[in-house]
Amino acid sequence: MKHTGLGGKSIILRLEMDTNRIKFGQVASAVSEAGGDMVAIDVIQSTGYTTVRDITITVTDSAHISKVTDTVKSLDGVRLVNISDRTFLMHLGGKIETNPKVPINNRDDLSRVYTPDVARVCTAIQEDPKKAHTLTIKRNTVAVISDGSAVLGLGNIGPYAAMPVMEGKSMLFKQFAGVDSFPICLDTQDTEEIIASIKAIAPAFGGINLEDIASPRCFEIEARLREELDIPVFHDDQHGTAVVLHAALINALKVVDKPLDQVKVVICGIGAAGVACSKILLAAGVGELIGVDRAGALTRDKSYDQAMWQWYAEHTNPKRLDGPLKDVIQGADVFIGLSAGGVLSREDVQSMAERPVVFAMANPVPEIQPEEVEDIAAVIATGRSDYPNQINNVLCFPGIFRAALDCRASTINEEMKLAAAEAIASAVPAEELNASYIIPSVFNQNVVKAIRERVVKAAVQSGVARRIPRE
Ligand SMILES: NC(=O)C1=CN([C@@H]2O[C@H](COP(=O)(O)OP(=O)(O)OC[C@H]3O[C@@H](n4cnc5c(N)ncnc54)[C@H](O)[C@@H]3O)[C@@H](O)[C@H]2O)C=CC1
Ligand SMILES: CC(=O)C(=O)O
Numbered sequence: 013m014k015h016t017g018l019g020g021k022s023i024i025l026r027l028e029m030d031t032n033r034i035k036f037g038q039v040a041s042a043v044s045e046a047g048g049d050m051v052a053i054d055v056i057q058s059t060g061y062t063t064v065r066d067i068t069i070t071v072t073d074s075a076h077i078s079k080v081t082d083t084v085k086s087l088d089g090v091r092l093v094n095i096s097d098r099t100f101l102m103h104l105g106g107k108i109e110t111n112p113k114v115p116i117n118n119r120d121d122l123s124r125v126y127t128p129d130v131a132r133v134c135t136a137i138q139e140d141p142k143k144a145h146t147l148t149i150k151r152n153t154v155a156v157i158s159d160g161s162a163v164l165g166l167g168n169i170g171p172y173a174a175m176p177v178m179e180g181k182s183m184l185f186k187q188f189a190g191v192d193s194f195p196i197c198l199d200t201q202d203t204e205e206i207i208a209s210i211k212a213i214a215p216a217f218g219g220i221n222l223e224d225i226a227s228p229r230c231f232e233i234e235a236r237l238r239e240e241l242d243i244p245v246f247h248d249d250q251h252g253t254a255v256v257l258h259a260a261l262i263n264a265l266k267v268v269d270k271p272l273d274q275v276k277v278v279i280c281g282i283g284a285a286g287v288a289c290s291k292i293l294l295a296a297g298v299g300e301l302i303g304v305d306r307a308g309a310l311t312r313d314k315s316y317d318q319a320m321w322q323w324y325a326e327h328t329n330p331k332r333l334d335g336p337l338k339d340v341i342q343g344a345d346v347f348i349g350l351s352a353g354g355v356l357s358r359e360d361v362q363s364m365a366e367r368p369v370v371f372a373m374a375n376p377v378p379e380i381q382p383e384e385v386e387d388i389a390a391v392i393a394t395g396r397s398d399y400p401n402q403i404n405n406v407l408c409f410p411g412i413f414r415a416a417l418d419c420r421a422s423t424i425n426e427e428m429k430l431a432a433a434e435a436i437a438s439a440v441p442a443e444e445l446n447a448s449y450i451i452p453s454v455f456n457q458n459v460v461k462a463i464r465e466r467v468v469k470a471a472v473q474s475g476v477a478r479r480i481p482r483e
C-alpha cells in the first residue's frame with residue numbers, strides 16, 4: 013500500500029493482527045523503535061484469532077511516515093489495512109459546499125427564488141446585461157480554473173488530481189477576502205479548447221483566476237482571455253507569485269542592507285512563476301538577473317524555440333553567463349527558486365555573496381530545506397506554511413480580487429499589482445522587520461484590507477475601475 017500524503021503530523025494506521033502470531037505489545041514496541049509516538053489506540057473489531065485496531069501515531073514528515081509504515085508492514089502477523097492522516101480526513105467529500113443565502117420555507121419563497129418570479133429577474137438582465145453584476149453571483153464570484161498541467165511542483169497530474177488544490181484556493185478566497193469561488197478543472201490541455209471553455213463559462217463570474225497551467229501555454233491563454241473578456245483574468249502563479257515575491261524581496265534587502273539595483277539575482281525555473289517574477293524585478297530595476305532552467309542559464313548567445321525564453325534571454329543576463337546553476341550562482345546575492353524540490357545544494361549557497369538571501373519557493377518540496385542552510389543564509393523563505401517567511405501567492409490573490417470585484421475593474425493591471433506588492437511589504441512594520449519576519453502572515457487581517465485599499469485606488473487612478481466602492 014502506497015502512502016501519498018505529504019506532510020500531516022498525525023496518521024492513523026488500521027492494522028489487522030493475527031493474535032496467534034503477534035501480540036499488540038510487539039507492534040507498539042516496533043512503532044516506538046521507528047520513532048513513532050503512539051497517541052491513541054481504538055479496537056475496531058476482535059474475533060477469536062484476529063483483531064483490528066486503529067492506532068494514531070504522531071510523525072514528523074513524509075519520510076518518517078514511510079519509516080513507520082514499512083516497520084509495521086515488516087512484522088509477521090500484521091496486515092496494514094489502511095493509512096489515513098488528518099490531511100486526508102479533512103479532504104473527505106471535498107472541502108467546500110454551496111450555501112443558499114436565503115431560506116426556501118414555503119411556496120411563496122419558492123416562486124420568488126425559482127419559477128415563476130425568477131423570470132422577471134431574468135428579463136431585467138436580458139434588457140440590461142449590466143444588471144448581472146447586481147442580480148447574480150457574478151458580483152462576488154471568481155472561477156479558479158486549472159487544466160492540471162503544472163500543479164504546485166507536482167507537474168502534469170491532470171484535472172482530477174488538481175482539484176484539491178483548486179478547492180483549497182477557493183477556501184482561501186472565501187476565508188481571507190469573502191470572495192466566493194468555484195474550483196474548475198478542465199479535461200483538456202489544448203490552448204484553444206481552454207480559451208473557448210473559459211470564455212463560454214465567463215458570464216457567471218466577476219473574475220477568472222487561472223491556476224497551475226503550465227508554461228508556455230499559460231502565457232497565450234492569459235493574454236488571449238485578457239483581450240477577449242471584460243472581466244479580470246489573472247494567472248495566479250505568474251502575477252500573484254510575482255507580487256508577493258517583490259514584497260518579500262523589498263523587505264529582505266532591507267534586512268541585509270543591499271540596494272535592489274546593485275544585487276545579483278539568480279532565478280531557477282523559468283516557467284510561469286519564474287518569468288513573471290523576473291518581469292516584476294526587471295521593472296523594479298534589479299541590478300543583474302540571470303534565469304536558469306534545466307539546461308542551465310538562459311543567455312542571448314543561444315536561441316530558444318520558446319518565444320518567452322528568447323525574450324527572456326535578450327532582456328536578462330547582461331554578462332552572458334553560461335552553464336549550470338552551480339556555476340552561475342557564484343557570487344549571487346539572491347537565489348529565487350521556482351523550479352522543483354532539492355535543486356539547490358548547501359555548497360551552492362556557500363558560493364553566494366556575503367549574507368545571501370535564499371527564497372526556495374517550490375511547493376510542496378522547496379529547492380533546499382531551510383535547516384540545511386540556516387547557519388549560512390542571512391534570510392531564508394519558502395512557499396510553505398510550516399516555516400517562517402512564507403512567500404506564497406495566497407498573500408495576494410484574495411486581496412487583489414477583493415479590490416477588483418469591489419471596483420468592478422475591467423482588468424488587473426501593472427499599477428494594481430505594484431500597489432498590492434507595496435501593501436504587502438508595508439504590512440511588516442519597520443521596527444518588527446528581521447530575518448525571520450520579512451513578509452506578513454497569511455493570518456494578518458490587515459493585509460487584505462491594505463491590499464484592497466491601495467489596489468482600488470490604483471484601479472481608479474489608472475482608469476480601469478467601473479465603479480467607486482463605498483468604503
Ligand atoms: N510559493 C509560491 O507562491 C509559488 C510557488 N510555485 C512553485 O514554483 C514551481 C514552478 O511553478 P510554475 O512556474 O507554475 O510551473 P511551470 O511548469 O510553469 O515552470 C516550472 C519551470 O521549472 C523548470 N524546472 C523544473 N525542474 C527544474 C530543475 N531541476 N532545474 C531547473 N529548472 C527546473 C521547468 O523546466 C519549468 O521551466 C512549482 O514548484 C510551484 O509549486 C509556483 C507558484 C507560486
Ligand atoms: C502556491 C502555488 O500556487 C503553487 O505552488 O503553485
Ligand SMILES: [Mg+2]
Binds near residue numbers: 164223224248249
Ligand atoms: Mg499555483
